[in-house]
Structure formats: structure tokens, C-alpha cells
Amino acid sequence: MSDDWDVIVIGGGGAGLAAAVSAAEEGASVLLFESETELGGSTQLSAGIFTAAGTSVQAGLGIEDSAEKFFQHYMDLNQWLLAPGLIRAFCENAGPTLEWLIELGVEIPTSISGNAHQPGLAQAGVEDVWRGHVPKDQGYGLVQTLDKARRKHGIEAILGTRVQKLIKEDGRVVGVVADDIEVRAGAVVVATGGFAQNPELVDQYFPVANKAGDDLFVVAAEGSRGDHIRFAHELDMPIIGDGWGLIMPTVYFQRFHHWQSGFPPKSRIYVNQSGRRFMDEDASYAVSTGIIDQQGGYGWMIFDENARVGLAPGYADWNPERVEEEVAAGNTHRADTVEELATLIDVPVATLQATVNKWNEQLPNGRDDDYLRHRTLRNKGAVGNPDSIGTAPFYAAKILPSELVCTHAGMEIDSTAAVLGREGNPVEGLYAAGEAGAGILGLRYVGGGNAVANALTMGRIAGRNAAKFTRTSVSDAAVHSFAHA
Numbered sequence: 001m002s003d004d005w006d007v008i009v010i011g012g013g014g015a016g017l018a019a020a021v022s023a024a025e026e027g028a029s030v031l032l033f034e035s036e037t038e039l040g041g042s043t044q045l046s047a048g049i050f051t052a053a054g055t056s057v058q059a060g061l062g063i064e065d066s067a068e069k070f071f072q073h074y075m076d077l078n079q080w081l082l083a084p085g086l087i088r089a090f091c092e093n094a095g096p097t098l099e100w101l102i103e104l105g106v107e108i109p110t111s112i113s114g115n116a117h118q119p120g121l122a123q124a125g126v127e128d129v130w131r132g133h134v135p136k137d138q139g140y141g142l143v144q145t146l147d148k149a150r151r152k153h154g155i156e157a158i159l160g161t162r163v164q165k166l167i168k169e170d171g172r173v174v175g176v177v178a179d180d181i182e183v184r185a186g187a188v189v190v191a192t193g194g195f196a197q198n199p200e201l202v203d204q205y206f207p208v209a210n211k212a213g214d215d216l217f218v219v220a221a222e223g224s225r226g227d228h229i230r231f232a233h234e235l236d237m238p239i240i241g242d243g244w245g246l247i248m249p250t251v252y253f254q255r256f257h258h259w260q261s262g263f264p265p266k267s268r269i270y271v272n273q274s275g276r277r278f279m280d281e282d283a284s285y286a287v288s289t290g291i292i293d294q295q296g297g298y299g300w301m302i303f304d305e306n307a308r309v310g311l312a313p314g315y316a317d318w319n320p321e322r323v324e325e326e327v328a329a330g331n332t333h334r335a336d337t338v339e340e341l342a343t344l345i346d347v348p349v350a351t352l353q354a355t356v357n358k359w360n361e362q363l364p365n366g367r368d369d370d371y372l373r374h375r376t377l378r379n380k381g382a383v384g385n386p387d388s389i390g391t392a393p394f395y396a397a398k399i400l401p402s403e404l405v406c407t408h409a410g411m412e413i414d415s416t417a418a419v420l421g422r423e424g425n426p427v428e429g430l431y432a433a434g435e436a437g438a439g440i441l442g443l444r445y446v447g448g449g450n451a452v453a454n455a456l457t458m459g460r461i462a463g464r465n466a467a468k469f470t471r472t473s474v475s476d477a478a479v480h481s482f483a484h485a
């Protein structure tokens with residue numbers, strides 16, 4: 001193996017592949033390390049939804065949008081806790097990155113999509129203008145397209161090799177150690193993903209996930225071990241985004257992402273400990289986790305026998321038999337009347353009955369005066385109204401934030417994807433992107449597509465800037481010209 005590369009990329013998920021391909025497009029020689037035996041990381045497991053504004057897909061559907069509007073929404077939803085300059089660069093570059101992916105071969109039809117599995121343009125979260133771009137073949141399709149570009153550029157990917165550490169000399173990062181061998185380069189891009197699979201780091205940087213107790217399950221890729229945090233500690237660099245991540249609400253017995261687990265019944269309500277509904281049950285996870293948190297951290301999902309037996313076949317968790325098993329194990333409650341069910345879950349009897357009555361008067365007739373769920377169902381392309389909840393027996397299962405998808409704490413980056421040291425200046429020769437590079441994924445996930453857009457957009461920016469920092473021109477230092485498209 002040569003030790004003379006312009007750019008080394010650590011991690012072969014979305015951010016790493018985008019960085020490697022972009023650096024090669026700028027003429028850099030690139031070497032990529034991947035700890036697992038195949039490329040893809042969480043990106044490959046994802047639905048691949050990509051949030052972006054002002055795209056050709058939106059334009060084709062007659063939708064007017066801009067990076068400015070995206071920026072405003074992003075900052076408002078995140079309570080302006082993020083650095084505006086960085087978010088501005090992200091919002092400006094997400095659209096061009098999507099167009100770049102389309103040029104590379106990613107297919108996103110110019111059509112309206114009702115959900116994360118139907119290619120086209122979907123509602124990503126709670127934005128007024130739809131921004132969720134769902135690609136054909138989902139995250140797998142994104143990775144395949146980027147990998148094809150990688151191979152076209154002749155970029156070597158060393159699989160099954162977990163980078164152990166960064167090498168820093170005279171204040172500059174000059175390479176990495178992998179398999180106990182030093183490999184040197186002009187610049188290094190850390191794209192190692194998150195730390196969802198590392199319980200100690202979850203305890204330290206995203207402890208709120210532990211509120212789920214035994215119900216917590218992790219869907220992020222195996223390689224999400226948080227090596228970026230270790231790299232940062234070893235070189236005394238700050239970690240930001242502490243306490244933030246995406247943990248999605250699911251019923252307590254779910255164990256997989258919905259690809260495998262399946263979907264709860266459409267005719268269901270969530271009630272709080274007062275027996276009242278408190279949310280649109282189909283609200284985006286841009287807001288749903290926060291809403292449930294406000295109810296003491298959990299709610300009760302109520303449904304009836306018709307809903308149970310009508311569950312779609314073939315899924316691991318949401319199927320009629322699994323619900324039966326949970327009842328038999330004493331974990332899901334079942335009763336012949338709504339009153340008895342209220343007693344079992346210790347909520348006021350009259351209130352739960354009134355809540356169910358109100359649902360039966362409204363949703364089966366296509367309206368939800370309090371929570372406007374009929375709008376969400378329409379945006380999801382749902383056919384027909386939900387049924388009433390009236391066929392005994394009745395069921396109650398706890399719903400709480402328990403599916404850990406991604407983590408947001410990582411190396412602090414600026415709008416060029418350069419990693420910042422303690423004093424706030426870029427560490428020469430070091431870039432980070434995706435979950436490893438923190439500052440874009442915030443308190444509030446803006447909806448489906450936030451993390452993939454972050455990984456690929458900042459990965460592309462990192463790769464283009466790292467390419468300017470070649471080993472042979474280190475004295476010139478980096479030229480950070482790709483922050484703005």
C-alpha cells in the first residue's frame with residue numbers, strides 16, 4: 001500500500017463515499033477505509049430520504065422553494081440553537097448535492113410520494129413546502145450509485161479495516177493508523193457515522209435514550225461505534241451536539257425498524273395518563289418524540305379487535321399473533337370494555353370513554369378537529385377514513401421513544417466541513433461529515449431526510465475541500481472555497 005495519498009477517508013457510508021467521490025472529482029488520489037466487510041453503513045439501511053430545497057424534482061412538480069426558506073424553517077424548528085452560518089451552507093448545498101446525485105444516476109421521479117417507501121417527493125416533517133426526496137431503491141440505491149462512481153474513479157476501498165487513530169504532527173493531521181500501519185495523506189476526512197451501537201457513549205452523550213429502559217432498540221449499522229469521539233478525545237478536540245439524536249416513538253414491543261416490524265393499525269389513538277388524546281398519531285418524528293416527552297415520556301396506544309385482526313401480514317412485530325403473545329405475557333392490556341381497559345392502565349374511566357367516543361364521531365367521518373390528523377393522512381395518500389374503535393376486546397400498549405436511529409454528537413465542523421479545535425479554528429488537514437461531523441443535526445430532527453442530506457451534502461463539501469489540501473501542497477494549507485455552492 002502506498003503511503004502517499006492526497007485524501008484518506010475513514011468510513012464507507014454515505015458521508016465517506018460522497019467525500020471520496022468528490023475528492024476524486026477534484027483530481028485527488030483517495031484511499032477509503034471501512035471497518036465492516038461491506039460499504040454502506042447506516043446509509044445503506046436507510047430509506048434514503050433526502051431533504052433539500054429548490055430542486056429539479058420540486059420544480060417539476062411546480063413547487064417553488066429556496067434555500068432561504070429551508071434555512072428559516074431549519075433554524076426555527078431547532079430554536080436557533082445551531083450556528084446559522086453552518087446551517088446556511090448546508091441548506092444552500094443540499095439542493096446542488098441532490099442534483100449531483102441525480103447526475104451520478106440516482107433516480108427520483110417527479111411525482112408525489114405518500115411515504116418513505118414510494119419514490120418521489122414526500123412531506124419530510126412539518127415543513128410548509130414538501131422537501132423529502134425519496135430515491136428509487138432507497139438508501140441502498142444511494143450507496144450503490146456512489147459506489148459505482150467510486151469504482152469509476154478507481155478509488156481503493158480497504159474493507160474490514162477499522163482505523164485506529166489519527167496522526168497529528170506540528171498541529172496538522174497527516175494520516176491515520178490502521179492495522180498498526182501508518183498511512184499518510186494531505187488531508188483526512190472522518191466519516192465514521194454515529195455511536196448508537198456503543199452503550200457507553202450513549203450513556204455519556206445521549207442518555208435520554210436510556211429512558212426507554214429495556215424497550216430501547218438500535219437500528220443504526222453495526223459500525224456506529226463512535227470512533228470519531230475517540231479520535232477527538234485523543235487529539236483534545238471538542239465534541240458538540242451533546243444530548244441530541246433521533247430516537248423515534250414506537251410501541252414497546254417493537255424490535256426492528258418498520259421495514260421489518262411493520263406498522264401499527266391506522267385506527268388507533270394515543271392517550272396520556274389523563275386518558276386524553278394529545279397528538280396527531282401520524283405526526284412526523286420531527287415533532288412526535290418531543291410531544292410524547294411532554295406527556296411524561298410515554299402514552300398508551302388504544303385499538304380494538306378489528307384493528308388487531310386487520311394488521312398486514314408478513315411483519316415481525318405488528319401482526320395479530322404477536323399482539324396476542326404480548327397480551328398473554330401480561331405486557332399489552334386487553335379488556336372487554338373501554339371502561340375496564342381504563343382501569344387496567346390506570347387512567348380516568350369517563351375520560352377514556354369520552355376520548356374514544358369523540359374519535360368515533362370524528363375520524364371515521366374524515367375529520368379531526370383537535371389534532372388535524374385527517375390532513376396528515378391525506379398527505380400520506382391514505383385511502384379511506386380510519387374505522388371507529390368499537391369492537392371488543394380493546395387493547396392498550398405503551399408507546400414511547402425507543403427506536404434509536406442516529407446520534408448527533410461529534411466533532412465540531414464549520415461550513416467547509418473542517419474540524420474545529422478548542423480555540424475554534426480549523427485543525428489543519430482534518431475534515432468530518434455525516435453523524436461524525438456535528439453541528440447540523442440538532443435538537444429537532446427536521447424530518448425524514450435530515451440525516452442523509454447532512455451526510456451526503458457535508459461529505460461532498462468535505463471531499464472537495466480536502467482535495468485542495470494535497471500532501472504535496474501542505475504548506476499552502478486548505479483553500480476553503482466550497483462552503484457555498
Ligand SMILES: Cc1cc2nc3c(=O)[nH]c(=O)nc-3n(C[C@H](O)[C@H](O)[C@H](O)COP(=O)(O)OP(=O)(O)OC[C@H]3O[C@@H](n4cnc5c(N)ncnc54)[C@H](O)[C@@H]3O)c2cc1C
Pocket residue numbers: 010011012013014015016033034035036039040041042043044045046047048049050051116139161162163164191192193194219220221222223224225227257405406433434435436448449450451452453455
Ligand atoms: C434504519 C434506518 C433508516 C434511516 N432512514 C433515514 C432516511 O430515510 N433519511 C435520513 O435522512 N436518515 C435516515 N436514517 C439516518 C441516516 O441513514 C444516517 O444518519 C446517515 O446515513 C449516516 O451517514 P454516515 O455516513 O454519517 O454514517 P454511516 O452511513 O453509518 O457510515 C459510517 C461508516 O463508517 C464505518 N466506520 C466506523 N468506524 C470506522 C473506523 N474506525 N474505520 C473505518 N470505518 C469505520 C462504519 O462501518 C460505516 O460503514 C436512517 C437510519 C437508519 C438506521
